[in-house]
């Protein structure tokens with residue numbers, strides 16, 4: 367039975383989260399620079415003290431690292447409860463860090479736990495879970511990210527070490543990270559999905575450099591959390607390999623499902639926040655003698671946003687429930703995650719544009735933060751797989767449940783349906799002793815509408 371209910375003890379935790387986010391986390395956005403990377407800047411010791419202090423409160427409430435199972439230091443809440451937690455963060459970029467569930471660290475922690483050796487877990491996973499360090503995940507390259515069989519960064523074996531050469535791009539937080547998980551081609555001649563291997567590379571490794579910091583719209587030039595990276599003869603020991611040689615795609619796939627769901631859960635909060643802003647604006651702004659909330663087009667925008675928000679929230683909750691049923695790795699789970707991912711990009715983009723428009727000139731001004739929200743919304747159709755790829759995956763999975771009609775006409779063409787219906791109903795008519803003609807009623811239908819007896 368599908369169940370999204372919230373028991374009273376967890377409801378009390380959600381009430382605490384709501385209050386905490388509103389009174390202690392949201393204020394951070396307005397005091398500190400909104401730069402996307404600020405919460406991840408381990409070098410900003412003053413801000414780190416503030417964040418650590420708030421993290422203590424979260425830990426005290428038993429809400430730290432809510433995305434992880436309990437044996438990894440998390441709370442073992444499962445995906446449905448995590449949806450209620452993540453949606454509470456709304457537009458907050460500090461929320462996930464304060465609660466210890468920020469990407470890409472959350473996904474990196476998962477693959478370190480799944481594929482890491484004991485030594486790797488001690489060296490990298492433990493400090494990551496304690497939020498003493500940050501990490502990056504490096505898959506995308508400057509020549510294109512949608513097709514990961516197109517990677518050019520190589521790792522070549524040399525005795526007990528591997529030598530890495532190449533470039534990565536849009537590696538979130540790599541400029542603040544202690545280590546990176548880097549996907550490299552280790553066997554260019556292998557079938558495309560067996561070519562790559564994952565390596566853990568410390569950011570102080572000789573030969574590694576940040577070519578340029580790259581930010582989103584409105585991040586100051588030279589700042590931003592998604593840098594362009596270069597690896598020139600970077601040497602790592604074989605003990606830095608994460609997972610088996612040639613299994614880089616398996617490792618990559620393992621982290622993406624959860625990460626996409628977490629993004630979608632936070633997007634529910636983003637959309638709710640935009641809806642709140644739209645509603646306030648509609649009630650506050652007057653035009654031609656009435657508040658704009660009285661205009662039918664504004665009402666429709668609000669109503670459509672509310673309906674889409676509810677639909678999307680239920681889609682995410684249902685997918686989260688599927689995850690909790692341990693079906694996340696099956697084909698149905700993959701279809702649902704891709705559906706959620708595509709829906710998330712659509713609703714984020716459409717509602718953000720709607721909200722900006724409803725605000726008029728102040729919506730596109732630099733005295734509101736719609737610029738950052740628009741960049742955030744637009745990135746949802748790109749990161750973790752572009753929308754087109756997810757839509758195609760949904761369609762491919764969907765089509766597995768269907769068959770071609772077998773000839774030039776659809777199954778639902780009327781003459782096929784009539785023949786089928788006659789066969790289905792014949793036993794019942796025989797039983798009650800009537801013919802189709804007798805039971806047809808008195809209206810004289812055109813031939814094509816007649817249930818039986820037509821030559822078509």
Ligand SMILES: Cc1cc2nc3c(=O)[nH]c(=O)nc-3n(C[C@H](O)[C@H](O)[C@H](O)COP(=O)(O)OP(=O)(O)OC[C@H]3O[C@@H](n4cnc5c(N)ncnc54)[C@H](O)[C@@H]3O)c2cc1C
Nearest residue numbers: 503504505506510511512536537538745748749750752754
């Ligand atoms: C904010 C942000 C954070 C990111 N963080 C990370 C990170 O931490 N680590 C990391 O490795 N990467 C990260 N990325 C990169 C992200 O994964 C890539 O942007 C994504 O894979 C798309 O690659 P691309 O940007 O090169 O787009 P392209 O591959 O150049 O695609 C551009 C467009 O081409 C079209 N297109 C491409 N392929 C197809 C197709 N098969 N079918 C139909 N249309 C297609 C689509 O319209 C698509 O939007 C991040 C990106 C953003 C924006």
